Amino acid sequence: MIRALTGYATRHPWKVIALWAVLGIVLSALVPTLMSRVTQHSTGDFLPRTYDSAAALHLAREKFGEDPDATLVTVLVAREDGKPLASADRKRIEQGAKELSGRRVVMPVEDDMPRFLVPDRSQTPAVAPATTAPDGRFALLSVRLTGSPSDTGVQGVYRTFRDDARGHFAEAGLRTGFTGGLAELVDTTDDHETATTVGGILVTVLIILLNVLAFRSVLAAVLPLLAVALIGGVAAGAVVGAALLSGRKLDAGTPGLINVVLLGIGIDYLLFLLFRYREHLRERPTQDAREAAAQVSGRVGTAITSAALTIVAAFATLGLATFGQFRSMGPAIAVAVLVMLLGSLTLMPALLAAAGRKMFWPSKALKRTPVAGRAARFGELVTGRPLLMLAASAALLAALSAGLIGIRMDYGRDASGSTTRAAATAAEISRTLPAGVSDPTSVYVTADDGSTLAPARLHGLARALAEVDGVGKTAPTVLSQDRRAARIDLYPTADPQSQQARDLVSGPIREAAARHTPAGTTAVVGGTAAVFADVATAVGHDLRIVFPVAAALITLILLLLLRSLLAPVVLMLAVGAGFAATLGAAALLFQRALGEPGVDFTLPLVLFLFVVALGTDYNILIADRIREEMRRPTTARTAVARALRHTTPAVATAGLVLAGSFATLAATPGSAQIAFAMTLGILLSALVLALVVVPALAALLGRALWWPLRPAPVQDGRARHRTTEAEPVHPGSGVYGKGEATVSR
Incomplete structure (x- = not known):
């Protein structure tokens, strides 16, 4: 199935590219309008009716007519001179409330955005007096808007209303203040607007810069972003379609999280293909580029598929959660990753086939045999001193994991700071x-x-x-x-x-x-x-269910991919240590150093799924290459060193790109903890676990790592001929020791 998809894509690249381009552009335009139909902002709506607060929310709507989509803003009105409100002031405030309540607020739309593509949130707010301070120094008004606070259209309506109200009361010598969830979110968003813009630019520059440094190529630097953008548009459409068909509502923050996930893993997968494609073309300078693209895509496609399925399996387990925010987020991300997997097996191979050797223009790297560099020396270090490298990594992970002692969960955002x-x-x-x-x-x-x-x-x-x-x-x-x-x-x-x-x-x-x-x-x-308070109970229940089920599913996928009983255990222990270290580091920083009430209640579950599932991607890539190299007639440590030489640039670059993608979440209000934890978790997974811990263990265990089906070296001439055609080895590569440089598999 995998080779059928990659084979078709490389034989008909322009048809595949055109199809993805049309779907990506069309769905990207339609998704903003459709997404509003499948999102909800009330956290209580994600709780089962068996919880007190959810039952109360139902009664509020059924018996007291409260609007489930209502968003409340409290307006403080006081005199500019700070004196108590006079009778005339109170009349002006009451009259102002009536006038503001009768005005329709038109949602602002950016000039470059077609209005028909943007859901119209224009509305007439309900404004009513609420109460007056005991000392008479201010009066409060209650403003009811319709829509999710995270909806940019609702935020635009609020800004317009806020400015109108401020100007209206200022004419009467009164000052105004605005508070509530929507007001806090808008103020925070506005305060972080520059950081958000700069963060988005920086991650784009980071991706392009890393690709330029890795490939010295224009196409290789730009195509990953274009490809992921097209696939991301289709993925968003698939998520919305699935939500509409199933009747499930998404949390308002889920689409943004999906975008970050797809950006990271999509570029990761394309980088895996690009590095292997370049390696393949160097070793076969006369082979047809489309044929090479088909071979590489089919080979790497297996590892990519297994890596993507671990993510899908992990997030699909959230469907077992009782907390609806998790239950809707998990399958949504799983659907998006499946679309990204399909794009990785079709669009990305098609791009390789269409560009051919021009993919790496103007670099001349394809015309020369690479010499042993930093990656080769790093591989020799890990395999030469595996116990030392393993001990150093274990000490680092243990030190960070110490933060788990006394860790607390924070179930809300206290605005006191x-x-x-x-x-x-x-x-x-x-x-x-x-x-x-x-x-x-x-x-x-x-x-x-x-x-x-x-x-x-x-x-x-x-x-x-x-x-x-x-x-x-x-x-x-x-x-x-x-x-x-x-x-x-x-x-x-x-x-x-x-x-x-x-x-x-x-x-x-x-x-x-x-x-x-x-x-x-x-x-x-x-x-x-x-x-x-009820969310805390629900999340605690879900953690006890989702963790073991997700771990079991990922282990099963590793068993099927690696065809070993010991290797999956080693990989799962490694990612488990990475999870503990990352969560501990978050507690050390935010709870201990910064004095916050605790770590965000969603962090353990989201971090577990992301670090375990996404971190397993890198472990799968390195483990798959180690097993491939161990089929060569050489020592196990030499095989691990060769695997590290070829995969270190890909894993390191991919890890930095994915970590940079998650780091941009720090510019999103309220996401600092998740941004820090996922950035650190990916860096540990890529640079420590995949490139040090797993190879060091493989060097120590040798071919026993793949017990009971150990990859025995191929010796007979016929098999040696086959493998030499599939993976030739050039003399002087610097990977095998003296006397081994010309040995083929």
Whole structure:
């Protein structure tokens, strides 16, 4: 199957290239519009109904008419001189709220972007007075917008509304401040706009520069980016199509994560092909370029397929998760990687066949026999002192893994350390009102028999909730329109997204609700803090399921690829050590050095899947080449040294490219931990595990690594003739020792 795909692509390169170009361009244009139909931003929507906060969210929508797509912004209005609001000021604020609530806000669209390709988020915000500070120094307005805060169109609408409101109240001598999740995100995005732009430029320059240094070629530097862009467009279309057909919703951050993954692995796979293609052409200067492309693509395609399937298998296991954000993200990435695999087996071989030897123009490297360089010396170092190299690597990994001692999970973003204008507004509000005034914790009560409720029946519950230490204020009990449900809003003194608020909700508030709920009724606790408290429980459950299942599937794929019982164990132990070291390093930096509450709750699972699955790519490439070299009639250590000589440039370059891709996530607000951990994890996987640990173990174990089917050296003349045609060895290569340079397999 693999050779059939690569063979067709190399025989008909221009047809394959044209097909991918059309699909990539068309789907890239349609995806932004379609993606909005399959994304949702409410974290609570990703929890099963069995969790308290998810049940509360359902009641809020069903009984109280809350819009599931609503995004709330709190507006603070105060006098410029800092004095308490006068009666005239309050009237102006009320009148301003009415006027702003009647204005339609048109979503801004960039001039170079066709409007029909952009989902229109234009809308009329609902603006209403909320409360006034006890000292009368400011009033709060509640603004309701529709759409996900991560939607760039919604962000544009908010910016327009914010500027209009600021100008409107400024005419009356009033200043404004804006806070809430959307306001915080927009302020952070704007503050990081330059860094995001520069980061994107830098990663592009990094990829091109590394390719130029590796190949001294124009096409080899540019084609990887073009190819991955086309395949990425098709992959995004496939993800959207799968989501529409299955009815699953994606987290708003999933598309961006998919883009980074595809950029990294796509360029990795093309680099694997390019390095092997150049090596092949050097050894066969008279062979037809298309024939060479077919042979190389078929050979490397097997390793690429196995590497991609490990990623697919790992992320597919997220379909077993109870937390919907994981359950939708995993299959989405798996679908995207499958499309990238298809592109790697068709478009990329087609590009090799179409370009031929011009792929490496203007470099003259194809016309000369390479001499032993740094890669060869590195291979001799690893195989000459395998115990020393293994011990040094183990010491490094162990030191980083020490950070796992006392590691804590952080299930929300506490904005207390933020320096944005939204955070400053939130701090101003919290000085006179409870921090949760703009994002209350709500207790919903329903009668078990479906009968109607009365406020008097819930008086004892409301009083008990008000007496909970940490609850600053409670609102009067509100009944639903059919009087079959009631809501009691609580305003905690802690930031709703802080660990303190989550501990308050999961402990004292839920305990008080359970003890004081009237007989014959059921109470559930909802709100941001309650959602994240339940997410913590769901994630803990999912980690215990996904980790072993993903590890088992990856091991099975390695067994099938390597046809060995010992080699898969060695590779899995290596990537496991890399995972522990990476997570420990993240804890050391963010939790210990920077004093953050802990590591992001998604980090262990996402890191496990990325580092184990993507890191296994490099291990597969090096292990596959080591086994191939061990079929030559030479010593095991010489075979490992030769494998390192040929694969070190490819693995090192690919690792740096993928690490650079993940590093750009640091410019995305709230992604610093994931950016750091995945960048470090890929670097450890490529430069330490794949190039040192696995080869050192192979040098120590020799052909026993492939037990029970050890790759015995080929000796008979007929087999020697076959393998010489497939993989000739040039004299003076500097890989085999004295007297071995001219030995063929």
